[in-house]
Amino acid sequence: LSQCGYGEKAMGLFKRMQLDGLEPDCNTLASLVVACSADGTLFTGQQLHAYTTKLGFASNDKIEGGLLNLYAKCSDIETALDYFLETEVENVVLWNVMxxxxxxxxxxxxxxxxxxxxQMEEIVPNQYTYPSILKTCIRLRDLELGEQIHCQVVKTSFQLNAYVCSVLIDMYSKLGKLxxxxxxxxxxxxxxxxSWTTMIAGYTQYNFNDKALTTFRQMLDLGIRSDEVGLTNAISACAGLQSLKEGQQIHAQSCVSGFSSDLPLQN
Known part of the structure; x- marks a missing residue:
């Protein structure tokens, strides 16, 4: 239940467990903490924090990550930082949460x-570490720092998976280095x-509509089925070029793909 976003129901079952005299294990408590984090229920999460500490489970990796995520998500950064400093900070997940x-x-x-x-603590980044800091660079439009992070990715021979690449493409597209x-x-x-649809969106953002459509066609030629973002931006590019015929073709494709009810495509 907690993994499906049913935080209240999960907590209700937990209370029934307690009434029946059943003792929760680490996995149960970790799931409940995740549920509180997903629902943003800070007070209940604080109660669980105290309860897990009482039972001696607070040092469990999943519980630590869930609690830290809870405090961070509820914008209680001071508590999150205090908790972070109290934990064994060799867990890369906790660093990523911060x-x-x-x-x-x-x-x-x-x-x-x-x-x-x-870096100083020699914590090895995972696939979520670099995207986290790069997304902050995007929001604050700090291209210089983003380029520094990219250089570090290359220097450390970090494997560029699809997620990291898509965030890099997003950063360079939004900050003008197309x-x-x-x-x-x-x-x-x-x-x-x-990554393809992010690139298409980057071109349309700067009104390079011809390049957006060329990229869209290249993606299709490679047998890659477009998502809603790609179709929306391709139609936007057609509008910018006043290319009614191609816009109609892409709209027809969006209908076949099941996106016809989405307002961005209908407009």
Whole structure:
């Protein structure tokens, strides 16, 4: 239930367990913490925090990550930071949560400070670490820092998976370096639909509508089925070029793909 977003029902079952005299294990408590985090119920999460500490489960990796995520999501950054400093900070997931937390507050200075501290502590980044700091660079339009992070990705020989590539493409597209974004797409992410549609969106953002449509066609030629973002931006590019016929063709394709009821496509 907790994984499906039914936080209240999960807590109700937990209370019934207690009334029946059943003792929860780590997995049960971790699931409940995740449920509180998903629902943003800070008070209940605080009660669970106290309960897990009482039972001696607070150092469980899943519980630690869930509690930290809860405090961060509820914008209780001070408690999140205090809790973070109290934990065994070798868990990369906890570091990532703090990166995301500061990023959501548009606090690039502390987000970058956490990132640098990770390096000093020799915490090995995972596939979510670099995207977290890069997304903050995008929100604050800090291209210079984003390029520094990209250089570090290359220097450390970090494997550029589809997720990291799509965020890099998004950053360079939104911050005006479309050629760099295109280079990443062609070299590393040509099989990933999200990377393609991010590139198309970047072109339409800067009114390079002809390039947006060319990229859209290339994606289809490779046998990659467009998502809603790609179709929406392709239609927008057609409107910018006053290309009614191609716009109608793409709209027909959107209907076949099941997106015809979406307002961005109908407009």
């Amino acid at each position: 990166l995301v937390a500061y990023g959501l507050l548009d606090d690039l200075r502390n987000s970058f400070r956490i990132f640098r501290q990770m 050629d760099t974004a295109r280079d990443i797409l062609v070299r590393f992410a040509w099989k990933d639909v999200v």
